[in-house]
Amino acid sequence: MAQSSISEMVGATDAPVTLAKDRATAHIAMHPPTGPAASALAAGAPPRHVYLNLENVTSTGVPSSYSVYLNLPDGADPQQNRHLFAGILPSFGISEASRVDDHYSGSGINRVLDVTKIVASLESQGKWDPSHLEVTFVPRGDELSEVPVKVGRASLYYK
Amino acid sequence: VTATTNDPRAAEYRAAGGFASSISTTIARHPEWWTVGLCLVAWSALIASNMGSSGGVFCGSLHGATALDGPVWTAGLGEWSLMVAAMMLPLVIAPVRRAARASLWRRRHRAIAEFLVGYGLIWTLFGGAALVILALYQPTPPWAPVAVFAIAALWELSPAKRRALSLCHRTIPLRPTGWRADFDCLRYGALQGRSCCSSCWVMMLGSTLTPQPLLAMAGIAGLCAVQRYRPRRRQYFEALALGAGALACAIAALA
Numbered sequence: 001m002a003q004s005s006i007s008e009m010v011g012a013t014d015a016p017v018t019l020a021k022d023r024a025t026a027h028i029a030m031h032p033p034t035g036p037a038a039s040a041l042a043a044g045a046p047p048r049h050v051y052l053n054l055e056n057v058t059s060t061g062v063p064s065s066y067s068v069y070l071n072l073p074d075g076a077d078p079q080q081n082r083h084l085f086a087g088i089l090p091s092f093g094i095s096e097a098s099r100v101d102d103h104y105s106g107s108g109i110n111r112v113l114d115v116t117k118i119v120a121s122l123e124s125q126g127k128w129d130p131s132h133l134e135v136t137f138v139p140r141g142d143e144l145s146e147v148p149v150k151v152g153r154a155s156l157y158y159k
Numbered sequence: 160v161t162a163t164t165n166d167p168r169a170a171e172y173r174a175a176g177g178f179a180s181s182i183s184t185t186i187a188r189h190p191e192w193w194t195v196g197l198c199l200v201a202w203s204a205l206i207a208s209n210m211g212s213s214g215g216v217f218c219g220s221l222h223g224a225t226a227l228d229g230p231v232w233t234a235g236l237g238e239w240s241l242m243v244a245a246m247m248l249p250l251v252i253a254p255v256r257r258a259a260r261a262s263l264w265r266r267r268h269r270a271i272a273e274f275l276v277g278y279g280l281i282w283t284l285f286g287g288a289a290l291v292i293l294a295l296y297q298p299t300p301p302w303a304p305v306a307v308f309a310i311a312a313l314w315e316l317s318p319a320k321r322r323a324l325s326l327c328h329r330t331i332p333l334r335p336t337g338w339r340a341d342f343d344c345l346r347y348g349a350l351q352g353r354s355c356c357s358s359c360w361v362m363m364l365g366s367t368l369t370p371q372p373l374l375a376m377a378g379i380a381g382l383c384a385v386q387r388y389r390p391r392r393r394q395y396f397e398a399l400a401l402g403a404g405a406l407a408c409a410i411a412a413l414a
């Protein structure tokens with residue numbers, strides 16, 4: 001399937017999410033794919049790769065880093081749900097990329113996480129909802145920063 | 160018609176299918192293709208209209224006009240729009256592609272169209288203002304292009320220019336559906352238009368005033384592309400090139 005190598009956005013958050021010292025959850029309303037991912041699905045093959053994009057991540061200082069989980073139940077212990085761990089949203093370089101100067105446009109950083117295995121695992125357990133996804137950000141470390149981080153958009157891509 | 164594996168026609172069929180598939184894959188992978196097409200059409204129209212003989216963009220439409228009436232506006236802004244499409248669209252291929260890829264598949268071309276409307280709106284406002292100012296100073300003094308190119312060269316070395324150039328790489332989050340998605344794509348295009356306008360406004364004015372507009376447009380479009388796709392800390396090369404442009408205009412004015 002030649003076209004399956006083209007990525008297709010299937011859902012994104014409708015508003016920025018501000019992260020602070022507590023965990024925060026972003027909700028992605030997903031839509032059935034209508035492009036190359038739909039062709040692949042119609043042919044009976046699941047999307048080869050699923051990516052979570054964290055876009056326009058900005059901050060005014062040095063924030064905490066965050067662990068990112070997919071569909072982490074409310075109140076659940078992240079340590080007990082490592083199979084839902086998608087990756088880390090690092091704090092390195094965010095404040096610099098959020099300023100407008102000779103080198104940066106102030107758009108912040110973008111982070112792409114490969115969540116193919118988590119999605120496949122959720123699907124195999126019957127816990128994958130193709131119309132809705134929750135992305136939970138859990139602050140990392142013992143000394144958490146007071147500086148907030150804004151995630152401009154979280155989006156899901158099939159490829 | 161079927162073709163066996165050993166049939167020489169089989170390779171031909173596979174090649175034809177492969178070619179068609181390759182074309183459709185390329186089009187799907189590059190939804191911004193028609194933006195490039197618009198740019199080529201604009202260049203073709205500029206060359207075909209033989210703008211060089213009219214003495215410059217705007218000047219042809221303003222020649223002999225006693226007031227800024229409807230035909231003058233239409234002709235002036237028409238020329239300006241062609242010029243912006245030819246020179247500026249190559250600079251926004253990356254954000255156009257981003258607008259498409261950050262949208263749902265069924266919305267990709269709509270997102271591109273909305274981006275281009277927002278982008279064009281800013282340049283049209285600037286072009287309208289330039290048309291009004293030029294109309295006040297008709298006929299254009301022969302030293303005007305010299306002054307504008309000299310200002311453009313100085314502008315290239317200013318901190319404000321570097322900041323404007325940085326902002327040309329700005330992105331914003333695009334909401335996925337509904338009128339908010341339409342608004343975000345329009346806003347993204349308008350923000351890109353504002354940054355582009357802040358960065359390139361003097362050079363674009365220079366293109367309208369020079370006695371060799373097509374040559375100037377091609378050169379300035381090249382300079383803009385270099386600084387957009389090969390960003391450096393200082394724009395010495397661009398400043399020197401625009402300084403040479405000022406010198407050429409001075410020689411032409413004295414001749």
